[in-house]
Amino acid sequence: MNLTLKVWRQSGPSDKGRMVTYKVEDVSPDMSFLEMLDVLNERLILEGDDPIAFDHDCREGICGMCGMVINGVAHGEQRATTTCQLHMRHFEDGATITIEPWRAAPFPVVKDLVVDRSAFDRIIQAGGFVSVPAGSAPDAHSIPVRKEDADAAFDAATCIGCGACVAACPNGSASLFTAAKITHLSLLPQGQPERLSRAKAMVDQMDAEGFGGCTNTGECTAVCPKGIPLDAIARMNADYLKANAK
């Protein structure tokens, strides 16, 4: 396959950045999207150009490190798929592909397609945990958990923290990410004691980071590689309202 790529290039935070066009030839349909970029980068290095910087690590859809907006869609158009798991067989020969970084003020661009997502860590710091120091836990079987609850908590807990939800949201809201963690912990008995204070602290931190508000447009869940549902946001809202009513 032969492709034309239009890629966002930005040498650093202070650079204005621009789209640059590259041609790539002989792309195999079995390549992953990142492997296609690897091939381009190898060529750029040999030509003495700066290769395109992008984040990635596991390359199997679980670490949440990769992420770019491909043809206007976070992680590309294939549903429930991270960028690293997207394969070139889903593109047409001769296609033009635009590639941009996540765009959100709380995710400043570091270089090219690399953005700083440390805001997510700070949201977790605000309360995304159960306070239980090592060694103080009771026997694992002392508190049974309904299978349905455990499964639902698991579904929410699969969020990989990639940030696609923010990238896709017209408001630049981090609601789906924040809600996924709140939901995960609020569905389990272990998460109950800190449930309301957690919701309040995390939502307030999310706002403080400069993310937009949620107007329930659902773009986030549509691109989420783990399919975190909007239920999570409703649950977060309920907990948040309850916490504020207290």
Place this chain on the structure above:
Amino acid sequence: MAVTGAVMVLFLVLHMLGNLKIFLGKDSFNEYAHALRTLLEPLLPYRTVLTVLEVVLVASVVLHMWAAISLSRRAGKARPVKYVAKKSQAAGYTTHIMRWGGVTIALFVVWHLLDLTFGVVNPKGFDSAPADRMIAGFEPSRWWVTLIYIVAVVMVGLHLRHGVWSAVQTLGWANSTRNKVLRLSAGLLSAVLVIGFLAPPLAITFGVVK
């Protein structure tokens, strides 16, 4: 947002029911309009309840608009650099319908008040009976007025189709098992409102009600 929206939805439902009284005859409608103003009289002076309702309504509109504007501004701040290419993966028109649709509705309401409440732009003027104002407003020759109403009411419908579900989600009562029902109810309510609101003007324009 959700609360103010809900207040307005409630108003709209009542308003629509009121409007439908036109089908029961001019008098019935006039009575209704009159009743609105004399509710709980003589306990309270003329128009008290209506005024209170109006104040609540106006407050809702203002707060709702204020919330909508601040949400949009926050959204703008959260994404200072726009995408070169952006493709929606969900019901993509929702944001635009909510924001621009909302603005359209607001403009309409201003005009609508001038028309049917204050009669400023109504052929019958302020001193006429409400039913006359209404019938005059929508007479066949003024088909363009009817058209404005149609556009506006459809906008309201679209706004609420998302808005009603959205309010439930915002208040944290939605979940995926309920969502099907909720979405359906929101759609249904919007459809009922659209039909209910459009029936009188269309009926007048096409001469069913005179």
Place this chain on the structure above:
Amino acid sequence: MKYTEGPEIRDAKAPSGPIEERWEKRKFSAKLVNPANKRKLNVIVVGTGLAGGSAAATLGELGYNVKSFCYQDSPRRAHSIAAQGGINAAKNYRGDGDSIYRLFYDTVKGGDFRARESNVYRLAQVSVNIIDQAVAQGVPFAREYGGLLDTRSFGGAQVSRTFYARGQTGQQLLLGAYQALERQVAAGTVTMHTRHEMLDVIVSDGRARGVIVRDMVTGEIERHLADAVVLATGGYGNVFFLSTNAKGCNTTAIWRAHERGAYFANPCYTQIHPTCIPVSGEYQSKLTLMSESLRNDGRVWVPLRKNDTRAPGDIPDDERDYYLERIYPAFGNLVPRDIASRAAKNVCDEGRGVGPGGLGVYLDFRDAINRLGRDAVEKKYGNLFEMYERITGENPYDVPMRIYPAVHYTMGGLWVDYDLQSTIPGLFVIGEANFSDHGANRLGASALMQGLADGYFVLPTTIGDYLAAGPFGEVDEAAIAEAELKVRNKIDRLLSVNGTRTPDSFHRELGKLMWDYCGMERTEESLRKALERIPELREEFWQNVKVTGTAEELNQVLERAGRVADFFDLAELMCLDALVRTESCGGHFRAESQDADGEALRDDENFAHVSAWEWGADGPILHKEPLEYEYVKMTQRSYK
């Protein structure tokens, strides 16, 4: 490659006495640090995987002043996140005959009698607490309808002791540790440094006193000082270029510590995982593991005839060779990883492999689907099937999966004593980065167990014993400056070559060489060839590598080049270690040492020891640590 032999390691500091009491004894004898002093004691933890994340969180909880480092943009992304299958623990919740002793026994045997008894016993003891801790943190393990935890049998175990969270156990456990870590960041006991790569250890007055790191965003070279340093930087499987490890996994941290005096133990022990998606082309950047749990229901086969190009569905049953079931009737498709991997290699070497290049075998669910129904299979393995289809474009419900072994885990690593302390005082090594408790082969679901045992329970106790003598005062400025200069020189050198080949092209070539000559099967000849080729390739690397950009920016080419440079040095030591160990054991198969059936033949007479290599300017120095077995009788492993 020349090497010399140094004195044996006689004492790994395990307490004596009955094995059940040793850990208790060690805990009691460990000196305690006065709570008021803990705040004044600084600990650096490099790595935020299961081992490093849990250690940093726990040390923070205890009140130490902790600095944590990782190369990713968030501690949550450490490679541990990718672990799929599960975590072992001797809870015996099923009453199926499991016990601490049995887990201990299975692990020692599974490791082909090349692990320390005391360590493994402790691991089995602590395993129980890990599950409690994780559940309390909100790790959503799989549950039964009664609300109790579900378990499954895994990777060659005959009891159901593996706890799991669908196919994402590592992710859920790591998120638990990550959340505990972030809680400490919020509490101010841990300072997090993401996108920082550790490039050297500062050793002052014979103690590890800090690290030199590079801020990967600005390129700044920073010094961080402490009273003790913990390395939890994971495994080095990426020396093979293609492996199931994350792209960033590297040997840099432990290799540079090795150059500063930490012994490197059993570098040649690598685990090749039998169920990975085969390579599809030259551009391939990594290999993807398909969880081993698939072998519970999938049947492994190849065509009976060579070069059979018929579609799998067209090959009748009597022309298929279910070779694992044939050779190992007792364990069948569930034999341990090393055995399954080698068997796959053998049938492919015979020319009976399937798929492009003949490097693949079928993992077939036809019978399972007929027996259990498609829905049941989907419920159990749906997400794995999807992942397979996403990568290969083939639907495993209709055509059997193709799998092939791939490098997965490294049992070797920095040598540590019972306290997890390396040969540099004050330098502790935990998780996959140490040479660990797995001997010559790691059983499935026990790396997660070891990482968390080290981080939550073992290290926090043993490091206290060391720190009780601290704070250790000023760090020698000359030592810091020397380490800093060494790091800068290496970077400058990489940038100045300006040759004609990319770092990846060298890495690929090195990896292929290692796979061919030091992979699943090793011979004296192949290893000697590798030991000849590696220095040549390294020489070419330093003459001809091209690194673009500068040192003062985010420079991914520079990062990669630095890692490849260290892989060259490590590769050489791996081949040497493999050459010296003329026996076959676990993941290390020397073709010269096999029995009549082609099974690995151990040589307990000469090799019942850990090979700990000291870095020497004139070549490596080998120290042997003899292994003694008091509780488990050394037998030839048999899974027939």
